[in-house]
Amino acid sequence: MSALVTFDRASLGYGRRAVLSNLSFEIREGDFLGLVGPNGSGKTTILRAILGALQPITGSVTRADGLRFGYVPQRDQVDYGYPLSVVDVVLMGRYDRIGLGKRPSSADRELACDALEHVGIRDLADRPLANLSGGQKQRTLIARALVGDPNVLILDEPTNGMDLVSMTQILGLVRELHERDGLTVLMVSHALNEVANYVERIALVADEKVHIGSTDEIMSEETLSNMYGIPVDVSSFNGLKIVVARRGRDTRRS
Template sequence: MSRAIKMEDLSVVIKGKDVLKNINLSLDKGIFLGIVGPNGGGKTTLVRTVLGLLRPTTGTVSVFGRSPESLLTEDGAFGYLPQQQNIDPNFPATALDIALMGRYRSAGALRWPGKKDREKAVQALSIMGVEELKDSQYSQLSGGQQQRISIARALAGDPKILILDEPSTGIDVVGQEDFYHLLKGLQKKMNLTILMVSHDIGTVTTYVDEIACLNINLYYHGNPLGALNEKVLTSLYGKNVDVLMHTDVCDKCERLRK
């Protein structure tokens, strides 16, 4: 199985402060990776280095065997969902307008998306179960619906990898479960590689194939259940962590894994 992402001795220093230190991490194609850690632990910085928006101070990062910067110019390599708080929820656009943004690159410079792009965008909305909302005002939709439309935008460009930064922000607990379930389905159906940043370690472990625990250093990378122990969580969040587990084996995790 070939690598989707490979980081070797990667460090990022911003304004003289270590934000990421000696990160060695690799992700195979088709795997759903969850990156968890406290606020300020470098999760978003790691995403930005993968996207080619930030160069590592030392070390290397490659995505599908190439530098992220060179991939930025390739059509549809990244499907990216930035933090929802950085997007104006009242932006004047319909759901279809938003999904069509995912086709801007394919449409080419100085051209508006055409009929084929429109079909792709509607198809992406349909995959996310929100096709009937295509003519609705983005501003009048719930947080969960807006998030599904944003993912439809990311999918409309036929990405090789889906990168999501805190995608569950603004969605209620029940909605979050549905949302993660949908992502899991997408991964299987489209054989997508998914990299998702989250602060919600409890829920994320249920859905991802691998988990990376990050707080400037990478404390753990591997099976999600292996992260749920006091040693890893204490390194990640500090000393005041109480680990409460209801069963030795999570039935739901096992069910999803099968």
């Protein structure tokens, strides 16, 4: 599998202040990678570097030629007060291909409807965006990311604020897109338990470091206790792994 994005001893930060130092890892073609870490750990900084919105202070972040990202922003980053229909929003994913100053054609509209079909909400194409449930909004944003025919699908905190059913359905959909279409997926999340049982590899961001490996490698008590700085237990339930912080005085971080 060829590397689509390569971090080579990259230090990332704002101004001269490095938030993360000496990062070396790859996002490979066909990957299903979870970028996981607590809030404020630097996930967004890494995401910005992957997207090319942030240049490394030292080292390099290289992207394969012709790489196209399908970006699904955090749901609360989008303003649902606009009088837009679902298909209007999905069409935005093709705006750069349509070209400057040109209007979407009927072929673009068809592709947008196909993308909605792909995520299971073709029947909602003409529904106002504001009238959708949280899960339907997320599917709309995923369809918008897919309609541009990306090499890598990037989802930023896709399950934030979702109930259990919607969360399970969205994560199941993303896994299906990866397995069925062979799409490379990067899922950014603060919730290790939510994504760990869906992705194939995890890049764990904590204490200014990134530890990357297969789900089994990362989901070990030793690795997680070291990364989070508190003792954790990893349990198995119906084949699923669950991380629980150990109770007691020693769980408090100074």
